Amino acid sequence: MEPWEEEEGPVKKFMYVNRKVPYGTIYALESLEVVLIAAAFDQDVTLVFIDDGVYQLMKGQDTTGIGMKNFSPTYRALEGYDIEKLYVEKESLESRGLTPDDLVVDVEVKTRSELADLMEEQDVVLSF
Amino acid sequence: MAMLHTVNKSAFENRSLDSCIAHAKPGSSILLFEDGVVAAMEGTVISDKIKSILGDIKVYVLGPDLRARGLSTDKVIDGVTVLEDYGGFVDLVTEHDNVQAWL
Numbered sequence: 641m642e643p644w645e646e647e648e649g650p651v652k653k654f655m656y657v658n659r660k661v662p663y664g665t666i667y668a669l670e671s672l673e674v675v676l677i678a679a680a681f682d683q684d685v686t687l688v689f690i691d692d693g694v695y696q697l698m699k700g701q702d703t704t705g706i707g708m709k710n711f712s713p714t715y716r717a718l719e720g721y722d723i724e725k726l727y728v729e730k731e732s733l734e735s736r737g738l739t740p741d742d743l744v745v746d747v748e749v750k751t752r753s754e755l756a757d758l759m760e761e762q763d764v765v766l767s768f
Numbered sequence: 769m770a771m772l773h774t775v776n777k778s779a780f781e782n783r784s785l786d787s788c789i790a791h792a793k794p795g796s797s798i799l800l801f802e803d804g805v806v807a808a809m810e811g812t813v814i815s816d817k818i819k820s821i822l823g824d825i826k827v828y829v830l831g832p833d834l835r836a837r838g839l840s841t842d843k844v845i846d847g848v849t850v851l852e853d854y855g856g857f858v859d860l861v862t863e864h865d866n867v868q869a870w871l
Contacts, residue, residue, distance in 0.1 A: 661778050663836050664803030692778050695806065698838025705832025705853060712838070736780070737811025742838075 652763040653684045658693035660768065663708055668696045671768035672714055679721040686762070687718075688755055689747070690729040693768075694736060697728065697743040715745050729755055770795055772864035776802035776871065779814050784870040789817065791868075794824035799851075799860055801830040805837065810845050822847040830857060 656675050662668040671687075678685050689697060696712070703710040718726070728747045733739065740749055750758070759765060773792050779785035785800075785807055792798055798821075800808050807814055808829035818827060827848045834841055834850070841850050851857060861867055 659781070661803040661806060661837065663833075664776065664778070692780050692803070692806070695837055695839075700840075701836060701838040703836040706836045708836065710836070735813040736806070737809060737815075737843075744838075 648682065651682065651684055653686070653761065654678050655686045655688060655759060655762040655765045657759075657765060657767045658687065658689045658696055659691040661692045661695045662701075662712075663703065663706065667768040668693075669711055671766075672711060674766065674768075675718070675723065676721065679718075679723050682722075685723050686725040686727065686758065687723065688727045688729070688750075688758070690732050690752075690755065692732075694728055694732050694738060694743075697745060697747065698738075699742060699744045701744075712744050718745075727755060727758070770797065770864050772796070772860055772867045773798045774867065774869045775800050775804040775807070776869070778803045779807040779817070785814075785817070788868075788870040789821055789825075792821070792825050797826040797828060797860065797864060799828045799830065799857065800848075801833050801857065803833075805829050805833045805839060808834070808844050808848050809839060810843050815845055818845055818848065828856075828860060830854070 656671055658671050660667040701710050701712045726747045727750045730749050731752050773788045775785050775788050777784045828851055829848055831850045831852050
């Protein structure tokens with residue numbers, strides 16, 4: 641048996657908390673990179689978008705004018721990596737005048753209190 | 769003495785815009801760019817803050833930074849001027865006597 645064929649290790653619950661506007665800082669892109677690493681190790685991955693993190697999922701991003709790569713299509717590809725738990729905070733959308741129709745993927749909208757509960761259930765919480 | 773103030777941080781998570789507004793005198797200008805552009809949008813909890821200063825202060829927002837974030841120029845607050853490119857930023861700098869960057 642080759643090392644990579646060994647029995648599967650423990651599966652932990654990982655939550656990635658995304659709170660920043662994309663492009664002004666590197667947080668949003670770095671989060672995506674680390675999410676894909678966790679997916680490669682078949683972990684139980686949840687992404688949440690709260691506060692300014694909701695802007696990461698905006699439809700119609702066009703970065704040609706700022707000379708940076710538009711990485712928003714990657715969110716639509718996450719399903720292919722078995723990452724299907726994407727949650728957006730209701731209160732964060734509302735305070736920014738946004739609705740789920742403004743977003744690039746079908747997400748589940750959860751309340752702040754629901755997300756607080758979900759956060760407590762995790763083994764590891766990573767903040768971006 | 770017209771002064772240009774620039775804000776490049778989100779007003780939802782940072783006090784830069786508040787400090788900027790508190791220090792900007794009538795006749796001066798504010799440019800929102802990078803993550804700061806979110807404050808230019810209509811229908812948010814901070815829209816009124818921008819609307820309240822528009823009579824005294826010219827407010828600009830950088831179009832390329834709006835478009836990068838999927839923010840439609842159609843939903844920018846009435847009275848806020850959208851600059852089409854970074855050349856517009858340079859023009860603003862030359863048209864003002866000095867610049868304060870609220871980082």
